[in-house]
Amino acid sequence: MRAHPTCTTVAVEADPERAARIGRNAASLGVPTLRVVHGRAPEAFDKLPAPDAVFVGGAATVLGVVTGSLTRLYPGTYLDEEVLGHCSPDTQLVDTQHLDLDQIMGHLLETDRDGLEVVRLVSGDPSVYSALTEQTRRLDEAGVAWEVTPGVPAYAAAAALVGRELTVPLITQSVVLTRAQARSTAMPETEALRHFARTRATLVIHLATTRIREVISELVGEYGADCPVVVVYRASQTGEVVLHGTVADIAEQVEHAGLRQAAVIMVGRALDPRDGGDSYLYDPTRDRSTKS
Numbered sequence: 001m002r003a004h005p006t007c008t009t010v011a012v013e014a015d016p017e018r019a020a021r022i023g024r025n026a027a028s029l030g031v032p033t034l035r036v037v038h039g040r041a042p043e044a045f046d047k048l049p050a051p052d053a054v055f056v057g058g059a060a061t062v063l064g065v066v067t068g069s070l071t072r073l074y075p076g077t078y079l080d081e082e083v084l085g086h087c088s089p090d091t092q093l094v095d096t097q098h099l100d101l102d103q104i105m106g107h108l109l110e111t112d113r114d115g116l117e118v119v120r121l122v123s124g125d126p127s128v129y130s131a132l133t134e135q136t137r138r139l140d141e142a143g144v145a146w147e148v149t150p151g152v153p154a155y156a157a158a159a160a161l162v163g164r165e166l167t168v169p170l171i172t173q174s175v176v177l178t179r180a181q182a183r184s185t186a187m188p189e190t191e192a193l194r195h196f197a198r199t200r201a202t203l204v205i206h207l208a209t210t211r212i213r214e215v216i217s218e219l220v221g222e223y224g225a226d227c228p229v230v231v232v233y234r235a236s237q238t239g240e241v242v243l244h245g246t247v248a249d250i251a252e253q254v255e256h257a258g259l260r261q262a263a264v265i266m267v268g269r270a271l272d273p274r275d276g277g278d279s280y281l282y283d284p285t286r287d288r289s290t291k292s
Contacts, residue, residue, distance in 0.1 A: 078123035158232035174201035180208035202268035237289035
């Protein structure tokens with residue numbers, strides 16, 4: 001995140017420890033003028049200027065604070081009651097964790113026919129692993145208008161939580177977002193983890209905590225046993241867990257913590273950037289007379 005110099009940025013956080021961490025990380029995250037307010041939204045906004053946008057931890061980005069009569073479908077496996085507490089009291093909440101696609105679409109189309117606003121809430125950002133394509137395809141077929149509001153993806157929240165940039169000069173300039181395959185959509189052979197490992201880019205692996213030993217075994221040859229690994233469970237939400245380790249020991253940590261889902265695994269030398277260099281963008285010798 002990078003805040004415009006004229007932008008007033010406020011973080012609302014009820015937990016004192018997390019509020020202090022947000023304040024400490026503000027400068028490194030590009031928001032040196034961040035103001036941290038203790039409290040809970042939306043009550044904490046009462047004494048603040050009306051916001052143009054609100055970024056809700058663990059959820060999506062919404063314009064203003066969600067009010068009015070609407071139906072919100074949400075994945076109960078990944079979102080907790082604190083996140084849903086931002087909804088107005090007359091919102092109909094539908095937990096989709098036990099619904100198939102046809103049932104989800106039934107709710108969306110029926111609510112639209114009733115003339116109500118529908119929000120299909122996802123954890124993180126809808127651009128990654130959200131089933132956005134199959135749902136919007138059916139909305140198009142039914143002639144229902146829709147729009148996508150960006151959120152904060154879990155890997156970005158996790159990186160911010162540990163105060164790390166995933167692309168560090170002289171270490172890596174690429175990030176691979178991928179997942180493991182278990183009870184999920186088939187992975188193309190060309191996207192096997194061993195292929196991505198050859199890039200030695202920063203790897204962000206989703207849906208893999210239950211197969212952590214298998215995943216690590218595919219990475220150790222390219223990344224080395226001493227390569228840093230960070231696992232973040234429920235990033236930016238209540239009950240978040242952060243594990244710091246290496247390729248050699250992270251599997252034991254994950255198993256000991258009992259993590260089963262809602263976690264991202266980040267692997268790469270950028271997570272310990274002591275050997276990194278400085279970017280060309282801010283190099284004092286760079287010619288700034290042009291924009292190239």
